[in-house]
Amino acid sequence: MAGDEETPPLLILHHLPNFNLSIFPLLRSKYTVLDPLDDPPHPSFQVLSKAARLMLCTGPTPVTAAVLDTYPSLQCVVGSSAGVNHFDLAACRRRRLRITCAGDSFSDDVADYAVGLAIDVLRRVSAADRFVRAGSWPVTKEYGLASKVSGKRVGIVGLGSIGSRVAKRFESFGCTIAYTSTKKKPNSPYTFHANAAVLASNADILVVCCALTDETRHLINTEVMAALGKSGIIVNVGRGALVDEKALVEMVVKGEIGGAGLDVFEREPHVPRELFALDNVVLSPHHAVLTPESLGAIEDLLLANIEAFFSNQPLRAEVQLQSDS
Amino acid sequence: MAGDEETPPLLILHHLPNFNLSIFPLLRSKYTVLDPLDDPPHPSFQVLSKAARLMLCTGPTPVTAAVLDTYPSLQCVVGSSAGVNHFDLAACRRRRLRITCAGDSFSDDVADYAVGLAIDVLRRVSAADRFVRAGSWPVTKEYGLASKVSGKRVGIVGLGSIGSRVAKRFESFGCTIAYTSTKKKPNSPYTFHANAAVLASNADILVVCCALTDETRHLINTEVMAALGKSGIIVNVGRGALVDEKALVEMVVKGEIGGAGLDVFEREPHVPRELFALDNVVLSPHHAVLTPESLGAIEDLLLANIEAFFSNQPLRAEVQLQSDS
Structure with a gap:
């Protein structure tokens, strides 16, 4: 029929x-x-x-x-x-x-959003907005310094349709680009690293945008985050389970990584409440694709x-x- | 001596x-x-x-x-x-x-911040962060759609050291670039418009980053904002008095412009309280230069x-x- x-x-x-x-x-x-x-x-x-x-x-x-x-x-x-x-x-x-x-x-939208989250975390845009709306500016003129975006080392986990667009955007900020992927892309101008830990140890901004598979679940674990270090930030626009969320929360709370911009979480719509008090994280309800x-x-x-x-x-x-x- | x-x-x-x-x-x-x-x-x-x-x-x-x-x-x-x-x-x-x-x-930092504010306003990053921190995600799964950044028409008011860096960054998002300035830049690849109103009528994102002088005070007035229209947004990283703030507040509250990302204000640290209730504005305490x-x-x-x-x-x-x- x-x-x-x-x-x-x-x-x-x-x-x-x-x-x-x-x-x-x-x-x-x-x-x-x-x-x-x-x-x-x-x-x-x-x-x-x-x-x-x-x-x-x-x-x-x-x-x-x-x-x-x-x-x-x-x-x-x-x-x-x-x-x-x-x-x-x-x-x-x-x-x-x-x-x-x-x-x-969706690739352009997700790449745009990844860059937006990175700028937001490093330059503390959402935290600044909170500061102003709370009426704090006239009271406390001193507002904490943020970190520069231009010139930073961007590490991209998954150089596919989204990752390559993220790379192109960050290049225009004078950032250097490296990536890890299941294999080296023969035509890519960017530095390849064999795994996420090596990539993280050479990155200030780690953008997670690979597919979630059995192999990539919790790819961003304690070891990778330790390699990223205190001044590094994670941006996740892939899937929540690409990152060991429990470890991420612990490390960002303790200051062992510099911050995080998260559009995705392991148990959406549940977001770990420990993150709500932090100015160096930006949280968003899985809407990087939605325009x-x-x-x-x-x-x-x-x-x-x-x-x-x-x-x-x-x-x-x-x-x-x-x-x- | x-x-x-x-x-x-x-x-x-x-x-x-x-x-x-x-x-x-x-x-x-x-x-x-x-x-x-x-x-x-x-x-x-x-x-x-x-x-x-x-x-x-x-x-x-x-x-x-x-x-x-x-x-x-x-x-x-x-x-x-x-x-x-x-x-x-x-x-x-x-x-x-x-x-x-x-x-x-400071030019790189200010340009970075301008792009961050534009993404934040269009994609509602700070509003999303507020939504998640308020615990609203598990309650209201529907989160309002934002606007795409890629492909938008960017109008730059003042194509100097900062403006040209803003242009370069937005080009990598597939945006088209136009500008207005005291005079046409002979070596610029971007479309020149003779004044801010014509520029605004051809722009979705109006980035204000020229010097404040007697001639540029309130350059962005009701007429310019009306030309920008309901879906256009203003990003001001120049000086507060480049924009007629009273008119801006009225037009954004009435929905006659689409939104605003403001790092500078006419009477800092005073920020018009009418803006505090809006999700389509991002407010920041004059810190685009501070890293x-x-x-x-x-x-x-x-x-x-x-x-x-x-x-x-x-x-x-x-x-x-x-x-x-």
């Missing part, structure tokens, strides 16, 4: 209750949308869901093996997220599913990929599952 | 009570320092001050005609500030004084200029008083 010329193709919407996209109404007009959260449910959900070939997965909604088992005809999952760590990739591989992601739709412009771009990409799938055209931003393993 | 080989040369320290530099002890060891704030005063202050040829003026300490009249032998004022609007320039010109300023010692690194650079420059003056060597960062008029 799916792909039939006369009835609309079947599309499974896989999303969290609070994660809707403005293209949902358009999708419902073009496709037979099967949304397990619909109340009342689609009258033929049980039958149609067995025949559906395509799923649209919004945001970080987990796609587990159990979810996949619900849809035995599934061939493709169109994802809206930059990362794919919410997918059970082994299960997707076994099912030979095709998967697409956000590609570089109206990038949401528009990703919605265009999702629509294009859904149409491409049903008309047997090439997909954009397809994840290479085989080379990932 | 000053310049004599055997007695230390005379040096007048002109500073506010709370504005000291770490080089003061070194200066007192090398020169006969005359500080009108000394208590007890130098025993020969009245006599020696008439003979002193050099003044070190720290920060924005006003150098009025009355101050200059106190020192009839004065030939040179070594200043530590990037701007010279705290000098009575007409009086300096009449006295044929030589004046030095901070030159570009330990730039303070070190400026102290080196001050020492070098004082030594150069007494040994008849060329001064660095000398202000051209004639061409300023």
